[in-house]
Amino acid sequence: MIKRVWLLPWIGLFVSLPANAxxxxxxxxxxxxxxxxxxDLHMIIFWICVAIGVVVFGVMLWSIIHHRKSRxxxxxxxxxxxxxxxxxxxxxxxxxIAMAIPATATLIKMYDSTDADIDIQVTGYQWxxxxxxxxxxxxxxxxxxxxxxxINNEAAKGENYLLEVDxxxxxxxxxxxxxxxxxxxxxxxxxxxxxxxxxxxxPGFINESWAIPEEPGIYRGQCTELCGRDHxxxxxxxxxxxxxxxxxxxxxxxxxxxxxxxxxxxxxxLEQLMERGxxxxxxSCAACHQASGQGIPGAFPALAGSPMVTxxxxxxxxxxxxxxxxxxxxxxxxxxxxxxxxxxxxxERNAWGNDTGDSVNPQRITELQQ
Amino acid sequence: xxxxxxxxxxxxxxxxxxxxxxxxxxxxxxxxxxGTLYLWFSLLMxxxxxxxxxxxxxxxxxxxxxxxxxxxxxxxxxxxxxxMVFGAVMPAFVGLANWMIxxxxxxxxxxxxxxxxxxxxxxxxxxxxxxxxxxMEGGGPNFGWTFYAPLSTTYAPPSVTFFIxxxxxxxxxxxxxxINIIATILNMRAPGMTMMKLPLFVWTWLITAFLLIAVxxxxxxxxxxxxxxxxFGTSFFNAAGGxxxxxxxxxxxxxxxxxxxxxxxxxxxxxxxxxPTFARKKLxxxxxxxxxxxxxxxxxxxVWAHHMFTVGLPLAGELFxxxxxxxxxxxxxxxxxxxVATMFHGSMTFETPMLFALAFVVLFTIGGFSGLMLAxxxxxxxxxxxxxxxxxxxxxxxxxxxxxIMAGAYYWLPxxxxxxxxxxxxxxxxxxxxxxxNVTFFPMHFLGLAGMPRRIPDYALQFADxxxxxxxxxxxxxxxxxxxxxxxxxxxxxxERATDQVWEGAHGLEWTLPSPAPYHTFSQPPVIx
Ligand code: HEM
Ligand SMILES: [Cu+2]
Numbered sequence: 006m007i008k009r010v011w012l013l014p015w016i017g018l019f020v021s022l023p024a025n026a027x028x029x030x031x032x033x034x035x036x037x038x039x040x041x042x043x044x045d046l047h048m049i050i051f052w053i054c055v056a057i058g059v060v061v062f063g064v065m066l067w068s069i070i071h072h073r074k075s076r077x078x079x080x081x082x083x084x085x086x087x088x089x090x091x092x093x094x095x096x097x098x099x100x101x102i103a104m105a106i107p108a109t110a111t112l113i114k115m116y117d118s119t120d121a122d123i124d125i126q127v128t129g130y131q132w133x134x135x136x137x138x139x140x141x142x143x144x145x146x147x148x149x150x151x152x153x154x155x156i157n158n159e160a161a162k163g164e165n166y167l168l169e170v171d172x173x174x175x176x177x178x179x180x181x182x183x184x185x186x187x188x189x190x191x192x193x194x195x196x197x198x199x200x201x202x203x204x205x206x207x208p209g210f211i212n213e214s215w216a217i218p219e220e221p222g223i224y225r226g227q228c229t230e231l232c233g234r235d236h237x238x239x240x241x242x243x244x245x246x247x248x249x250x251x252x253x254x255x256x257x258x259x260x261x262x263x264x265x266x267x268x269x270x271x272x273x274x275l276e277q278l279m280e281r282g283x284x285x286x287x288x289s290c291a292a293c294h295q296a297s298g299q300g301i302p303g304a305f306p307a308l309a310g311s312p313m314v315t316x317x318x319x320x321x322x323x324x325x326x327x328x329x330x331x332x333x334x335x336x337x338x339x340x341x342x343x344x345x346x347x348x349x350x351x352x353e354r355n356a357w358g359n360d361t362g363d364s365v366n367p368q369r370i371t372e373l374q375q
Numbered sequence: 376x377x378x379x380x381x382x383x384x385x386x387x388x389x390x391x392x393x394x395x396x397x398x399x400x401x402x403x404x405x406x407x408x409x410g411t412l413y414l415w416f417s418l419l420m421x422x423x424x425x426x427x428x429x430x431x432x433x434x435x436x437x438x439x440x441x442x443x444x445x446x447x448x449x450x451x452x453x454x455x456x457x458x459m460v461f462g463a464v465m466p467a468f469v470g471l472a473n474w475m476i477x478x479x480x481x482x483x484x485x486x487x488x489x490x491x492x493x494x495x496x497x498x499x500x501x502x503x504x505x506x507x508x509x510x511m512e513g514g515g516p517n518f519g520w521t522f523y524a525p526l527s528t529t530y531a532p533p534s535v536t537f538f539i540x541x542x543x544x545x546x547x548x549x550x551x552x553x554i555n556i557i558a559t560i561l562n563m564r565a566p567g568m569t570m571m572k573l574p575l576f577v578w579t580w581l582i583t584a585f586l587l588i589a590v591x592x593x594x595x596x597x598x599x600x601x602x603x604x605x606x607f608g609t610s611f612f613n614a615a616g617g618x619x620x621x622x623x624x625x626x627x628x629x630x631x632x633x634x635x636x637x638x639x640x641x642x643x644x645x646x647x648x649x650x651p652t653f654a655r656k657k658l659x660x661x662x663x664x665x666x667x668x669x670x671x672x673x674x675x676x677x678v679w680a681h682h683m684f685t686v687g688l689p690l691a692g693e694l695f696x697x698x699x700x701x702x703x704x705x706x707x708x709x710x711x712x713x714x715v716a717t718m719f720h721g722s723m724t725f726e727t728p729m730l731f732a733l734a735f736v737v738l739f740t741i742g743g744f745s746g747l748m749l750a751x752x753x754x755x756x757x758x759x760x761x762x763x764x765x766x767x768x769x770x771x772x773x774x775x776x777x778x779x780i781m782a783g784a785y786y787w788l789p790x791x792x793x794x795x796x797x798x799x800x801x802x803x804x805x806x807x808x809x810x811x812x813n814v815t816f817f818p819m820h821f822l823g824l825a826g827m828p829r830r831i832p833d834y835a836l837q838f839a840d841x842x843x844x845x846x847x848x849x850x851x852x853x854x855x856x857x858x859x860x861x862x863x864x865x866x867x868x869x870x871e872r873a874t875d876q877v878w879e880g881a882h883g884l885e886w887t888l889p890s891p892a893p894y895h896t897f898s899q900p901p902v903i904x
Binding site: 028029030031032033042043046047050051054057058061062064065067068069072073074075078079080081082083084085086089090093094097098101104105108109111112113115116131155156157158162164165166167168186190191192194196198201202203204205207208209210212213226227228229230231232233234235236237238301302303304330332333 | 438441518685
């Protein structure tokens with residue numbers, strides 16, 4: 006982040022204060038040409054407003070000081086003046102046209118998402134983002150990585166508290182990236198201020214936007230549409246890399262996915278599954294069902310002691326894979342790989358005193374997924 | 376406007392006063408009683424919604440979750456918004472309308488007194504129902520006062536059905552109130568009170584009432600569609616069933632945008648009464664005020680989608696809504712210029728109502744500036760759903776709607792009670808509120824610009840300092856309202872006797888009546904020349 010040496014207070018006065026990022030007061034000039042244009046537009050309107058404010062409040066203050074009864078001011082008797090009234094209808098009108106021209110130009114550019122080098126589909130889930138690089142065989146989820154202890158004030162907060170994720174979105178520098186937004190459950194909105202991209206992700210619809218990041222770096226943002234309980238906990242991290250590093254990342258990510266697929270053909274022991282299952286549970290399930298498996302009465306059912314979890318194993322696998330229509334229970338079949346699914350189901354069947362002793366093998370899940 | 380008054384206070388012929396006991400309040404059809412009921416109700420709701428705001432601000436004082444869990448936090452933001460909008464601001468304006476409109480137009484009562492009783496008494500039931508959802512399994516509404524589908528349909532707590540029912544009741548109440556106000560203004564004016572002689576408060580309410588009748592059915596429609604989706608298997612807003620979540624937003628904001636003008640037009644009327652009184656000078660540009668108010672009302676039907684710039688509208692739609700929204704700045708500007716011109720070369724004094732009115736003009740204008748910034752679509756992409764928006768709408772709602780209501784209350788209380796207010800206490804209330812409001816909401820502009828989204832229970836560390844400042848301001852503002860309550864109660868019980876005219880520069884029919892205004896007034900219509 007750029008540290009500011011000058012603060013820009015709203016009232017339009019420059020006041021110098023020591024550099025302090027925590028007292029950040031303005032939008033970011035950003036990391037793309039469009040973002041800078043938006044920033045300039047924002048500053049133009051801001052200063053026009055300041056100028057109008059100075060005039061209006063100036064006249065008002067003048068009247069308050071000089072035309073007060075205690076100073077012996079006598080009220081004059083004018084109470085309309087057609088010429089003046091028409092004039093101060095027209096002048097604002099002209100100012101508005103002056104503002105609308107650059108705004109229109111920028112907007113038209115922002116809408117031109119043709120000729121993209123890469124297409125990435127971004128899908129909002131309660132409460133994580135899924136990134137699919139279209140035609141690149143890359144598909145992963147990105148969720149908050151700040152530990153719950155920090156949120157609950159049981160541990161010191163890290164520098165990027167609430168603005169860090171397990172798998173950031175990685176982009177190459179200088180390429181036109183087209184984003185296709187959609188959602189799996191409720192409406193979310195994907196916002197990265199430095200890219201000047203904010204677009205709603207709406208179930209059943211696809212929205213477009215684009216950016217050409219100019220500098221390598223890490224850019225952070227958040228979901229900006231109230232999307233339920235953990236709306237405040239679905240950050241976005243974008244890592245912009247030079248082309249060579251980006252290509253390397255593509256290759257690494259693909260081979261990691263292959264390794265995952267291979268792992269699904271191995272035999273896993275109950276202990277291995279439990280250990281992995283607990284991690285998966287805490288990132289994917291605990292937000293609703295709680296780490297204790299107790300759920301939240303009325304909102305999210307308990308898993309501890311639930312017949313759904315302790316009896317019919319097929320029904321259990323089915324609901325985890327396919328979700329439950331009309332509720333917040335998502336279809337995790339598409340979100341998690343076979344190993345993670347097998348592990349988390351095994352974990353749920355044995356944690357919190359459920360102790361069924363069942364273990365689910367990844368192959369079984371793979372078969373069901375086909 | 377010249378008003379002469381034939382003796383109208385008839386204490387012999389229709390001399391019966393109010394009924395005794397509680398029945399007076401339950402069964403009353405007297406516009407003054409009903410006005411009083413509305414005002415007390417809205418004060419109660421203002422304090423309730425205020426406590427919720429303080430709960431939100433207390434949680435946001437520091438990063439981390441310390442007092443409440445996210446699901447409860449969401450219920451608090453939602454309820455706070457709903458209660459302030461439907462429980463505090465709207466009923467307060469209706470209360471002022473009930474009290475003042477018949478008096479200002481020289482009518483003996485509202486046109487439809489029995490319906491008037493109904494439209495008030497529905498409200499306590501609606502709000503009890505809504506508040507009771509907080510104690511239901513799954514909790515109360517937690518999807519924001521805008522209750523976007525599908526979060527509020529497919530993913531809502533079971534109590535959403537009660538929420539829908541409560542909204543229906545509030546809608547009925549508002550429509551009945553609006554019909555009553557229109558009928559009163561159009562049919563019950565005293566002889567000689569032509570439309571262009573109506574006090575501005577009456578004018579702004581007439582326009583507001585038409586807005587209400589136009590849009591409350593739209594709100595009823597959208598919640599009914601929700602009800603169908605939830606219980607009767609339709610898919611208006613469910614994409615999986617062929618529906619469209621964006622349809623919800625179009626319908627909601629077709630109600631919602633005029634709704635925000637419903638919360639500000641009567642405020643324009645109130646300050647247009649107060650500023651001339653304390654500037655001892657006629658309102659500048661009466662006619663252009665009327666035209667400006669009407670243009671704002673008409674434009675408000677054409678701009679709903681500026682709340683939806685990020686929803687993926689086509690470019691042409693985006694441009695249309697951007698231009699239409701910017702246009703609203705023109706009539707709004709005319710109003711502000713007229714108020715300033717009224718003060719210019721006046722002979723001003725600064726009693727409490729005037730202080731609130733002046734603060735209204737300044738702070739509402741600041742809210743208007745941020746509104747203009749939000750109208751610029753490409754820039755709105757950076758502001759939308761951040762604390763910049765929270766700052767914007769609180770500048771127009773708290774020092775806008777609420778300050779004007781307080782100004783009106785301080786202005787007319789002597790007429791209602793027959794006692795003057797305690798000026799020193801009123802001024803203390805004003806200054807604490809003024810400082811509190813700015814300390815609370817000004818830093819929210821910075822928070823939003825720096826990137827803090829709204830409706831989040833916890834935030835990144837870089838937002839910590841301004842959040843702490845805002846929370847301190849909120850407690851200053853919140854606690855200082857207790858002075859207001861105390862001042863009202865002591866004004867009812869005691870205080871210097873008020874003269875009929877109350878304020879030196881006051882003009883209009885209401886000031887020709889004795890203070891306190893008798894229970895029955897204008898049973899003989901006054902003649903206005
Ligand atoms: C003591 C005064 C007040 C304080 C401290 C306060 C504070 C807040 C806060 C912190 C939020 C949550 C913002 C967010 O997370 O999005 C909020 C939301 C809101 N407030 Fe206030 N507020 C106050 C008075 C009012 C008044 C008087 C009104 C209306 C006339 C009002 C209307 C709203 C609305 C409509 C929302 C949006 C709720 C939602 O997001 O669904 N507030 N307020
Ligand atoms: Cu979200």
